[in-house]
Amino acid sequence: MSTAKRALKKYFGYDKFRPLQDEVIQSILEGEDALVIMPTGGGKSLCYQIPALMMEGVAIVVSPLIALMKDQVEGLQANGVKAGFLNSSQSTQVQNEIIEDIHEGKIKLLYVSPEKLVSQEFYYLLLQLKVNLFAVDEAHCISVWGHDFRPEYSKMAYLKKQFPLVPVVALTATADSLTQKDIINQLGLNEPKRFLSSFDRPNLSLKVAPGKDKFKSILGFLRQRPHQSGIIYCLSRKACEGLSEKLRNSGVNASYYHAGLSPEERAKRQEDFINDDIPIICATIAFGMGIDKSNVRWVIHYNLPRNIESYYQEIGRAGRDGLKADTLLFYSFSDVIVHRKFIEESALKEVSNAKLERIQQFCDAQICRRKILLSYFGEHLEEDCGNCDVCKDPPKQFDGTLIAQKALSAIVRLKEQVAAGTVIDVLRGSSRQEVLSKGYDKVKTYGAGKDVPHQDWQQYMLQLLNLGYISVAYDEGNALKLTEQSREVLFGERMVNLVHLASMKSEPTIKPIVKTTKQEAREGLFEALRKLRLQISREENIPPYLVFSDATLHEMVDEKPTSEFEMKMISGVGERKYQLYGEFFINEILEFEQKKNKEAKKSSQSFYETYEFYKQGYSVDEIAQIRKVNPVTIYSHLASLYEKGADIDLTEYLNPSEIEQIESAYYSLNKTSSVKDLHLFLKEDIEYYKVRLGISYLKVLSSC
Incomplete structure (x- = not known):
């Protein structure tokens, strides 16, 4: 691993690995298969790039998009790494030159599309090479449970059959438990080690806003973030085009991207975005996977995403460099209707509907949104994140341990085989035919929650789901299951805080960035x-x-x-x-x-x-006239000089009442606000220059 660290510093300029990177690298170097789940920007690529540089031979990297492999190869070459790619965009001559470079050892990492990988001609090429590893990027595409299923990925199982001694590492940013199992089965991985990094991206702020006055809200959002690059995801091509036109008419440098454009035009707009020629792009979900752009500072969802995996993947395109980034999701019922229509035309209606309900629940939730996201991917967050709209303006909570215990006990006694509606019916003591015919009225918790209205139980169950105390088995008719944390609640080892339903806000507020x-x-x-x-x-x-x-x-x-x-x-x-x-x-x-x-x-x-x-006795207006500047500038000079210890009497310009008002505001805002903030706090009743003088007076006074 000391060699790995030297390679890390030499080629990438980093002194140490991020969490799990060194463990994955060690596993690959030992010839083991691996499944790596790391959030976007978490450093997945280094997990196979470093071993590829250390081992003899060439590493084959499967990448789903031409733009993505081109981007990654350019990045590697900029760092002095020997890398190349083969895909349909290249001429036969160029591909032959690349193949010649591989044979001569001039390429250590070769990026290919899944279509190229499963072709017969490429198989013959592989037989001639010393392949040290296969890396399957965006591995969720191999699973029908994943959110970007690609049929050609399902043919890649031949890798382990034909090259059983070559390690295969599958990597993705978003995969729930079902998708993880499917990736392993589809690729035929041999007892792979699973590396699940934290899904937490604490640098991303999370906000949900009602879907009205969206354009006005977006303009305000953008004007607080000049020179920043971002993506606005829209549900339709028409929305992309219309929104980008309105933004341009408002003086915003924006364009649009969707599958209806020609391949040449799509490539041109993506290049313009990558190169910061167009900092803002309005796009359908077809945009983004092929972009390794690290300086995207925000992502807006103009419409509701179809599931939490898609939402998480798309917001992950912001803040890949680890710096602060913002996300904003607009939520309206009309978007739900559109998604329902698409789902009716799909093959996985039940699962798709259940996942749509989860993203709705995320939007409606009144608990820490990051807890909900992490819980969805099987991760538990003890403390509220402090970086989402709910945390910044939290509703009131109460000790809901007893309610939680009743719900969890009912799930256990129903053998974790029924959906939420039936659990609530049992808790409420329902006499519905289905409840009675299956003997659910005989379980001990039947009627244990009859004092709680059905609608309230729905909200409490949603909170327990979002908090990670229960999970949903989509492949078992949406049956509710217990989690590790829920068992602690059942045995009285953990307290559960729930949100008072009366304190829930219907419209989360969007506060300005200061x-x-x-x-x-x-x-x-x-x-x-x-x-x-x-x-x-x-x-x-x-x-x-x-x-x-x-x-x-x-x-x-x-x-x-x-x-x-x-x-x-x-x-x-x-x-x-x-x-x-x-x-x-x-x-x-x-x-x-x-x-x-x-x-x-x-x-x-x-x-x-x-x-x-000033020492010669000139007034402020006289000094301003002599020096040909605004009197406000002179007052600012006097304030700064006073803070540095100059013999100046600021009370000459402030009366006791003004000092008292400024002092009250100054300490109310915890002495951290700017002159502008204090001026606004005082409703502009006291002139701006006097507020500036007052702050200096109080600073010196408090330091004495």
């Missing part, structure tokens, strides 16, 4: 580095994030490296990247800091001039 002073101060250097990155990407005709990711730029802003050693300590700066770009970014940082120091010196001189006039 940047801190520290965030605003960092933006200047980040913007300078971002422009340099864009310039380099234009010159080299590659996506900006292949130069450096947003996360790497932010670390440069924090650390301000000014030497080769310091720059190579930045995460994401490997040897190849430093050779290509390191000095350019060092020079940009030096120039920015020099300019900032000059401005600070000039500002300091300006403050000194103001102070000299």
Whole structure:
């Protein structure tokens, strides 16, 4: 593993592995099959790329989209890794050149489509090569239970039959327990090790909003996030086109993408998005899987997704670099109707309907949304996340342990074989024919919850489901099952908090994003580095994030490296990247800091001039007139000078009542708000410059 770490640093610029990466790599190096479930942006690719670089021979990577394999190969080549791909977009001559490079050992990772992999000609090529591993990316596509089923994936079982000694690793970001079992069976994996990373993406904020005034809400959302790249998912082609046109008419640089466009036009728009020429794309679900773009800062769902897997996969395209990213889902009943219509035309009606109900329940929920997401994938989160709309504006809760115990006990006594409706009927003591004919009126919990209305029981069962105390077996008629956590509740080892139904809000609010002073101060250097990155990407005709990711730029802003050693300590700066770009970014940082120091010196001189006039007895208006600036600027100088210890009497400009009001507001907002926030809090009754003076007065007073 020390060799693996050296490869990690040399090629990718990282000092250590993320959770589970080293374990997966070790397993592959030992020749074992593996199933790897990691969230988007969790580092799945490194799990097979590092072993491929360490082992003799070539690694074959199966990728479902041409754009995706092209993107990943370009990224590897930018890091100095020998990689290539074979697909239908290439001429015969180009493919022959690639094959020749493979035979000569010039390619360590070869990306192919599932169609290419299962072709006879490729099979003959494999027989001539020393294949060290097979990596099946987006492995959920092999399962009918997965959300992007691809029939050609189901033919890949021949890999283990024809190459039994070559390890096969299947990787995906979203797979519930049914899909995981199916992936293993379909690929014929040999006693694979399962590596299930946490599905938690704490950098993603989660919000659900009612589906009205959507365009107005989106415009407000975008104006708080200038220069940011994002995706708006729409349910129909018409919605994509209409929304992008309205955005363009409002001055937003946006385009649309859907399967109705020609292949050339789709490729062009995807390239424009990847290269930041078009920062915002309105798209159907056909868009996204083929994008490895790390600097997508937000994802909006204009319409309700068809299931939680799709929703999780799509929001996962934001914040792949680990930095803060936002998600917003608009929810309306009309979207449910459209999905129901599609489901009626599908082959898996029962399962599809059940999964649609789960995404509806996610939207309607009044508990931490991240808990619901993680519970769906079999993961339990003890504490509320604090980064979803429900957590930020929580409803009232109560001790619902007894209610939970009644429900769980009923499920046990019904042998975990019935759906939620029947469980509620038993709890309510229903005399329905189905309940009586099956003898459910004889179980001990029959009628144990008759004091709770049926509609309330539905809500409580939904909360227990979302909290992870029960699960749904879609392949067993939606029967309710207990989980590990629910057994602790039954035996009195765990308390359950439920939401008071009366406190549930029908319309979650969307609060504006407020940047801190520290965030605003960092933006200047980040913007300078971002422009340099864009310039380099234009010159080299590659996506900006292949130069450096947003996360790497932010670390440069924090650390301000000014030497080769310091720059190579930045995460994401490997040897190849430093050779290509390191000095350019060092020079940009030096120039920015020099300019900032000059401005600070000039500002300091300006403050000194103001102070000299003040000491000579000139009024603020007189100083402003002499210096040809706005009086507000002079007041700002005096406030800053006062904080630095200058002999200035600020009470000359503030009366006791104003000081008292400013003080009250200052401490009410926990002394962290800006002058603008305080000014608005005071309803603009006190002039802006006086609020600025008042804050300085209180800061000095509190430090004495």
